[in-house]
Amino acid sequence: MNLLLVEDEPSVVSVISRGLTDEGFTVSIAPDGLIGKQMAIENQFDLIILDIMLPGINGLELCKIIKEQKPNTPIIMLTALGTTENVVNGLDNGADDYLIKPFKFAELFARIRMLLRRYHGVVSQDQIISIADLQLNLSAKTVKRNQQEIILTATEYRLIEYMAKNKSKILSRIDILENVWDIDFNLGTNVVDVYVNYLRKKIDKNSDQKLIHTVVGLGYILKEK
Secondary structure (H helix, E strand, O other): OOOEEEEOHHHHHHHHHHHHHHHHEEEEEEHHHHHHHHHHHHOOOOOEEEEEOOOOOOOHHHHHHHHHHHHOOOOEEEOOOOOHHHHHHHHHHHEEEEEEOOHHHHHHHHHHHHHHHHHHHOOOOOEEEEEEOOOEEEEEEEEEOOOOEEEOOOHHHHHHHHHHHHHOOOOOOHHHHHHHOOOOOOOOOOOHHHHHHHHHHHHOOOOOOOOOOOOEEEEEEOOOO
């Protein structure tokens, strides 16, 4: 599915575009309101993420323009101004939803899925990653081993999903920290090792074929032996 992100803050663009690309979306980026207007009108997007404070044309005005010409395109507004008045202004100009900065990517992704389901009836086709008898359904966020569902916490799921998307690739602890937790941890932390062990107990414990492997001095890898 194609999404348009109209945002002028590079750090916000980086987090959102990386996260959505990892989830299988195609993301186009406009750095200001004028370019955003041109891209939104001339192309077909399944959803638009629109910052309020934009150079060129502000997000409220741009939202109104887009909705007048493409009323069936869902729009999520991003705002650093969390007052009721600003939220109401965004909704009055046609926005379907809003998020107040700073926000967690997981919350944005949940809003996107909700709007895509409302407007298009689907989020995306099921995406299945298989490693031996392990299966991840990226749309349903489920994990099965030998056809038996494995119950994971949200953090455990993010970790196994990241490893599965990079199957047969050695992942350093820093890679995992940056992509699963998206937080700068003290490099001395053992949080990665702890959660890898959690996964091993749930995914590998009752199977003869182990899939999660330690590469001494380098990190971890998910692969068939």
